[in-house]
Amino acid sequence: MIRVEAVVKRYGALVALDGIDLAIGAGEAFGLLGPNGAGKTTLVRLLATLARPDGGRLCVGGHDTVTEAARVKRLIGVVFQENNLDRDLSPRQNLLFQARLHRLAAPGAAVAAMLERIGLAAHADRPVNALSGGMRRRLVIGRALLTDPRVLLLDEPTTGLDPAIRRELWAMIRAIRDQGCTVILTTHYVEEAEALCDRVGILTRGRLAGLGSPAELVGRFGGPRLEDVVVALGAGAAA
Numbered sequence: 001m002i003r004v005e006a007v008v009k010r011y012g013a014l015v016a017l018d019g020i021d022l023a024i025g026a027g028e029a030f031g032l033l034g035p036n037g038a039g040k041t042t043l044v045r046l047l048a049t050l051a052r053p054d055g056g057r058l059c060v061g062g063h064d065t066v067t068e069a070a071r072v073k074r075l076i077g078v079v080f081q082e083n084n085l086d087r088d089l090s091p092r093q094n095l096l097f098q099a100r101l102h103r104l105a106a107p108g109a110a111v112a113a114m115l116e117r118i119g120l121a122a123h124a125d126r127p128v129n130a131l132s133g134g135m136r137r138r139l140v141i142g143r144a145l146l147t148d149p150r151v152l153l154l155d156e157p158t159t160g161l162d163p164a165i166r167r168e169l170w171a172m173i174r175a176i177r178d179q180g181c182t183v184i185l186t187t188h189y190v191e192e193a194e195a196l197c198d199r200v201g202i203l204t205r206g207r208l209a210g211l212g213s214p215a216e217l218v219g220r221f222g223g224p225r226l227e228d229v230v231v232a233l234g235a236g237a238a239a
């Protein structure tokens, strides 16, 4: 579903991604871990067609993110860390705006179904301002799902949320994946990657220092926990 080949991304003299090769299968849940500034968000932005690589190429569903960006956009849903909802509007109005933007055939019905799916039907017409942080995250994810994407990109989906709400979002992300959507997420919470992801990639200084299932990585680099592997690779010890 996703192919990343020899991808390089620079910001001036800074090399944010330094030759990344990665393949992610359809229906896989994949996590990107690594220290601050490792390049996780940059990779997500490239996959989301929001930035272009300086070298190499990325394909989503067989389509190049640069030369076929419009095709790629139709396959993906993207959730960034900032909620960027219109907070004066209600969940229903926020979703309707998105549904109309994407020219969905029956926007009202699609939005009503999504409000049910994300558990916000009872709060559909209150202003977003009055919702809890967890409800807002569910709404942002629901907005990304409106177009029924085959790939969902989530940049730090649960940062800043309390543990109970985080678990609630994990259940939602698992359900999305169980419905066949490929899920790619970045996170600083190692337990989040362990709970949700089939495989994780550990990025350090723009390079993929480790790749495999959480159990494989612990076996290969020593643990006892995945968190120890992330810290060791982040410090350059085992890379």
Ligand SMILES: Nc1ncnc2c1ncn2[C@@H]1O[C@H](COP(=O)(O)OP(=O)(O)OP(=O)(O)O)[C@@H](O)[C@H]1O
Binding pocket: 011, 014, 016, 034, 035, 036, 037, 038, 039, 040, 041, 042, 043
């Ligand atoms: N628009 C930009 N202009 C200049 N430098 C940038 C830009 N975006 C990212 N960078 C730099 O590129 C590097 C990788 O950043 P990126 O945000 O991808 O890392 P990250 O792994 O997502 O970090 P974090 O965990 O802190 O979110 C960092 O050094 C960052 O400062």
